[in-house]
Amino acid sequence: EDKVVQSPLSLVVHEGDTVTLNCSYEVTNFRSLLWYKQEKKAPTFLFMLTSSGIEKKSGRLSSILDKKELFSILNITATQTGDSAVYLCAGVTNSNSGYALNFGKGTSLLVTP
Amino acid sequence: NAGVTQTPKFQVLKTGQSMTLQCAQDMNHEYMSWYRQDPGMGLRLIHYSVGAGITDQGEVPNGYNVSRSTTEDFPLRLLSAAPSQTSVYFCASTLLRRASSPLHFGNGTRLTVT
Numbered sequence: 001e002d003k004v005v006q007s008p009l010s011l012v013v014h015e016g017d018t019v020t021l022n023c024s025y026e027v028t029n030f031r032s033l034l035w036y037k038q039e040k041k042a043p044t045f046l047f048m049l050t051s052s053g054i055e056k057k058s059g060r061l062s063s064i065l066d067k068k069e070l071f072s073i074l075n076i077t078a079t080q081t082g083d084s085a086v087y088l089c090a091g092v093t094n095s096n097s098g099y100a101l102n103f104g105k106g107t108s109l110l111v112t113p
Numbered sequence: 114n115a116g117v118t119q120t121p122k123f124q125v126l127k128t129g130q131s132m133t134l135q136c137a138q139d140m141n142h143e144y145m146s147w148y149r150q151d152p153g154m155g156l157r158l159i160h161y162s163v164g165a166g167i168t169d170q171g172e173v174p175n176g177y178n179v180s181r182s183t184t185e186d187f188p189l190r191l192l193s194a195a196p197s198q199t200s201v202y203f204c205a206s207t208l209l210r211r212a213s214s215p216l217h218f219g220n221g222t223r224l225t226v227t
Binding site: 031032034041042044045048050101103104106 | 144146154155157158203207209212213218220
């Protein structure tokens, strides 16, 4: 059974800290790994990772995938209170339907002033 | 740029009532899906569709029906609402034929069943 596990489940940091969120996955027929940020509404897309070792970067956020170890991390540097959210990781596979997606339970990040 | 549109945003039902949550997308996405999100449970797939006329069950399909008569619309029906269906529901879609297309979410429907 495909599985996506995120850690930690929750995290509290001070503004300016750097955080690393973890996502491990066990999925068959891997297609991609997705990261989303969810505040009090719909998840918003952050990154899609398909290849090992290639860092995706957007401002203070970056992410990388290790396909051998079935692992991805999301880094946030110089955190701000606006980074407070739940961060979701999802493993995407090629299934009989052509697409299947498994979400982890998320990491809840709180950045305090 | 409408993207994925869900209606209503909020709904309160009594046990046993029926209703339909609407979802429409204007991006010509083949794949559409419904998730429910509950505290501590993450996003769980209810039903999905890979094209008009094709639907399939996800992880938690019981109590829900779907149909896909057009590419744009994917309504979710609750035939007889139960308190266990109190949740936030998200519709999401993607372009299957483009590997770089992520899943796009609607803004959600918060449903309370009393």
